[in-house]
Amino acid sequence: MDALATLLDGPRARGAFLLRSVLTPPWSVRIADLAPLTLVHMVRGDAWIRTDDGQARHLRPGDIAVIRGPEPYVVAGDPQTEPQIVIRPGQVSTDTEGNELCEQMDLGVRTWGDDPGGVDGSGGSDGAGSPAAGEPPQSAVMISGTYQMRGEISSRLLSALPQVLVMAGDEWSSPLPALLGEEIVRDEPGQEVVLDRLLDLLLIAVLRTWFARPEAGAPAWYAAQSDPVVGPALRLLHNDPAHPWTVADLAARTGVSRAALGRRFTDLVGEPPMAYLTGWRLALAADLLREPDATIASVARRVGYGSPFALSAAFKRVRGVSPQQHRERTAAAS
Structure with a gap:
């Protein structure tokens, strides 16, 4: 996507x-x-x-x-x-x-x-x-x-x-x-x-x-999608966030070295590939948690975290609240 x-x-x-x-x-x-x-x-x-x-x-x-x-x-x-x-x-x-x-x-x-x-x-x-x-x-x-x-x-x-x-x-x-x-x-x-x-x-x-x-004034991450190296890397991350991506894996898929991908991705997107992936996974998780039938465990699997604990730790570190608190707040707002 x-x-x-x-x-x-x-x-x-x-x-x-x-x-x-x-x-x-x-x-x-x-x-x-x-x-x-x-x-x-x-x-x-x-x-x-x-x-x-x-x-x-x-x-x-x-x-x-x-x-x-x-x-x-x-x-x-x-x-x-x-x-x-x-x-x-x-x-x-x-x-x-x-x-x-x-x-x-x-x-x-x-x-x-x-x-x-x-x-x-x-x-x-x-x-x-x-x-x-x-x-x-x-x-x-x-x-x-x-x-x-x-x-x-x-x-x-x-x-x-x-x-x-x-x-x-x-x-x-x-x-x-x-x-x-x-x-x-x-x-x-x-x-x-x-x-x-x-x-x-x-x-x-x-x-x-x-x-x-x-x-x-399109944001850097948007404009980067037309780049011949960073664009394919972004699409790989978007299409399969649950994959255990590494910079080496992305570099191999895009046909450049790890160092070249890391530099170019950071220059064009504004953050390293793995930092971008974390933000993308947590954004996906935040949206999936709005679904009433989704469990934290099922959401963790869909966005690439090995356990509900791992997702909860990352979610709270970046967003300041636990997945359960996020779900309760969004339900109350709705």
Whole structure:
């Protein structure tokens, strides 16, 4: 697996919250759902994403934003408009006083907002995507996909993202946004799985395009995957963490000397191969411990530790808590 695969492997989208919103200007929504990651596709109209530190990013039709949580933020038609709606944990929508709005703003299959006439895209439009002369401002339409995952595997990649990443619609090309727009309003058997996978694919496509840009500042371990020596070594570690790897073994598999691999790996990734492997194994273990049927012994075997004691010792040394304490804390948080 590569870095993007590990983002969504394991705690990938499973029943992700997907919604099409249709909102009439002036509109403003405060997002305080504590979600770790949200993707927003602007279908019609403009929007601004404003974070609590005062920064604002503009979204035009066709643009996609990836927002890293759990910090709250505001999505509005105008950055100066104060929020009228709050999205709380569990994707519960309320007014600013806490009164629930979910039922009264329900507009059909995975569609929500305050403009029933704008659901089909015809309300107030002259057919060219802008309001007709004398007509009120056209409602904004956006599709959002919210991940509920708390997986430790993806933490390395998520920490490399800015809080708000905007991919302009005219800077890349993909059929996925249009396909997601078609599928989100369908109510077919298995539709939830279809939408989960489409969301995953769209997120991967956006991040792959983003990290290919020099200004993205991709982390060293991500960029190292394209190296002809370190890239294969990383994939070996990712694909089989339970193997009793040594630097000599990795060097033999990649066709270089131990010294050469050690130097190149450390220079490009920022830590030696075995230190990286330890971090990767413990990240995997932290995620696997969320599974209710997994025992510490079974997790230890899957990530390359010979006994539950060995895993517990390494887990506590690096993370400061035992595997059992980690499991209890994550269960309580969920």
